[in-house]
Amino acid sequence: MVVNGKKLNIGYGDHTVVRDMDINIKAGKITSIIGPNGSGKSTVLKALTRLLPYKQGSVFIDGRSLKDYSSKELARNIGVLPQMHSAPPDFRVKELVGYGRMPYQKWYQKNNSEDDKIVDWAMRSTGVWELREKSIHECSGGESQRVWIATVLTQQPEILFLDEPTTYLDIAHQLEMMQLVKKLNKENGIGVVMVLHDLSQALEISDWIVVIKDGKKYDEGKPEDVITPKMMKEVYDVDCDIIHIAGREKPLIAYKEIC
Amino acid sequence: MDSTKKRKVSALRVGTVWLLLAVLLIVLSLTAINVGSAGYSVKQILTALFSSEKSTVKTVVVNLRLPRLILALLIGASLSSSGAILQSVMRNPLADPGTIGVSAGAGTAATTILLLFPQLTGSVPLFAFGGAALACFLIYTMAWKGGVDPTRIILSGVAINSVLGAYNALLQMLHSDSLEGVLAFMNGSLSGRSWSQVHTLMIYAGIGLVLSFLCIKSANTLQLGDEMAKSLGVNVSVTRVLLSAVSAFLAAATVSVAGMIGFVGLVVPHISRILVGSDYKQMLPTSMLMGAVVLLAADTLGRTVVPGMEIPVGIVMSVIGGPFFLYLLRKRGKMIGS
Ligand SMILES: Nc1ncnc2c1ncn2[C@@H]1O[C@H](COP(=O)(O)OP(=O)(O)OP(=O)(O)O)[C@@H](O)[C@H]1O
Numbered sequence A: 001m002v003v004n005g006k007k008l009n010i011g012y013g014d015h016t017v018v019r020d021m022d023i024n025i026k027a028g029k030i031t032s033i034i035g036p037n038g039s040g041k042s043t044v045l046k047a048l049t050r051l052l053p054y055k056q057g058s059v060f061i062d063g064r065s066l067k068d069y070s071s072k073e074l075a076r077n078i079g080v081l082p083q084m085h086s087a088p089p090d091f092r093v094k095e096l097v098g099y100g101r102m103p104y105q106k107w108y109q110k111n112n113s114e115d116d117k118i119v120d121w122a123m124r125s126t127g128v129w130e131l132r133e134k135s136i137h138e139c140s141g142g143e144s145q146r147v148w149i150a151t152v153l154t155q156q157p158e159i160l161f162l163d164e165p166t167t168y169l170d171i172a173h174q175l176e177m178m179q180l181v182k183k184l185n186k187e188n189g190i191g192v193v194m195v196l197h198d199l200s201q202a203l204e205i206s207d208w209i210v211v212i213k214d215g216k217k218y219d220e221g222k223p224e225d226v227i228t229p230k231m232m233k234e235v236y237d238v239d240c241d242i243i244h245i246a247g248r249e250k251p252l253i254a255y256k257e258i259c
Numbered sequence B: 001m002d003s004t005k006k007r008k009v010s011a012l013r014v015g016t017v018w019l020l021l022a023v024l025l026i027v028l029s030l031t032a033i034n035v036g037s038a039g040y041s042v043k044q045i046l047t048a049l050f051s052s053e054k055s056t057v058k059t060v061v062v063n064l065r066l067p068r069l070i071l072a073l074l075i076g077a078s079l080s081s082s083g084a085i086l087q088s089v090m091r092n093p094l095a096d097p098g099t100i101g102v103s104a105g106a107g108t109a110a111t112t113i114l115l116l117f118p119q120l121t122g123s124v125p126l127f128a129f130g131g132a133a134l135a136c137f138l139i140y141t142m143a144w145k146g147g148v149d150p151t152r153i154i155l156s157g158v159a160i161n162s163v164l165g166a167y168n169a170l171l172q173m174l175h176s177d178s179l180e181g182v183l184a185f186m187n188g189s190l191s192g193r194s195w196s197q198v199h200t201l202m203i204y205a206g207i208g209l210v211l212s213f214l215c216i217k218s219a220n221t222l223q224l225g226d227e228m229a230k231s232l233g234v235n236v237s238v239t240r241v242l243l244s245a246v247s248a249f250l251a252a253a254t255v256s257v258a259g260m261i262g263f264v265g266l267v268v269p270h271i272s273r274i275l276v277g278s279d280y281k282q283m284l285p286t287s288m289l290m291g292a293v294v295l296l297a298a299d300t301l302g303r304t305v306v307p308g309m310e311i312p313v314g315i316v317m318s319v320i321g322g323p324f325f326l327y328l329l330r331k332r333g334k335m336i337g338s
């Protein structure tokens, strides 16, 4: 499943935030969107997933206009984890994950045994099976983030859109989340589009990187081609070196000393 | 936040709450039939009910207390259900039917009829219902901008409510000598209601309450937030409008029969949420049951606490509901789901 955005202008009210954006998401790959705070990453993600209507341009999913998809059909094909999300704290994990089956149901239907199997599968794949009887507030930040991924996974999407899936997570949980993303991509062939702030992680995990600066696409390409000292200087105004280390497939980013 | 309020809600807990409410409901119903300006013994009542002869006991119980009892139950359940549903629409535990103009609309229509067209007084319920529906419709039309979101609904609600409030105040000022009927309407009361009102409300509340049950899944999904609900394939704006319509319908039906009764729609869902959690599968039925209990208690209290005088149930609810709500807020701090 491929997603193509062409000449997108996106914004809020009269205020246009993203201009002239061409963005192409390849099937079954991990694509990361990077850029400074407020550059428009979430805005692009929302437009591609129809959470926010775009003002101009077009979005095609598998050659069909985004506007022609019914809400449920879209939700069966793409799963979105927005940057901000919350559930009533007393909802149970397995219940929340169960909502992922909604795109396959009529408004009055409940989960049947077939749905339950998929819910179980999603909880196992994301490692939240043990938490299933707990309520959301009993989960740690990392756990609840995985619960949300499980919910979205239950939609059985071909592409997952994740907006900063690692925010608020400690480094161990961040890496765990990245491993989970990689696993879902590899084992289940799910395409992933995510907004990331940690560039080392983006560099390591992504097949493709899109850099956004001030609502415009600054560059896109393979991680090693895009993440360069020049880009870091121009987009983030940060000095760094890219260091290759023997025995490591991907290079590391060494930021200029802080003091 | 204290940890007790967020504990998992077990089936046992829900069952216990429902059982307790059911027992309360029965006890209160028996009390409501029993007490009043004329006190009868249980034996007197039973003998009167099962004899074919006419008696004062029978008249009082069958024609006065019984319809009033049923009305109180229906109204309590309807208002609580209305409030509970609206709170999911607004994603705000402080929303109540007044927010979407139901009270102001009904009040405006009733005041207009009572003061300017007294010859139509008999049709006040009909006009009140229409006024409530119209005000609600107006608020949603104003709030609609490619969709509705809670903030815009609340803002246009504030605007419409204040305009209607000013109109009401003006009208009452100009007709300050004939306000009796208006006051009775504004301070919702069940005094002097009869079987005909019961029959009307049974139909409307019946429809409304059944519709509420159909709202459960949607209400739950709205609690996940707009973006999450949308990404699950829910048309959030349409859902909001449909749920609001059910909520407004229930509130308008009760307002037209009993006038304005505040606080039930606000306090009862709140307590239910504390007791059984925020899942509407449990929370909505709990609210209905508790609403019936609370309103019946308030009405019975209102007509017995001062001998020889009736305090309208709307006033009892405000007097008890206000401070109780304050107490809850202070004790519980931030509420679940907010
Ligand atoms: N709901 C909104 N209404 C109005 N303006 C918004 C809204 N959301 C975002 N913006 C504006 O759009 C611009 C881009 O925001 P966006 O959320 O896309 O940035 P981002 O790249 O995701 O930033 P971050 O890294 O902080 O998440 C910002 O200037 C922001 O102020």
Ligand SMILES: [Mg+2]
Residues within 6 Å of the ligand: A041, A042, A043, A083, A163, A195
């Ligand atoms: Mg963002």
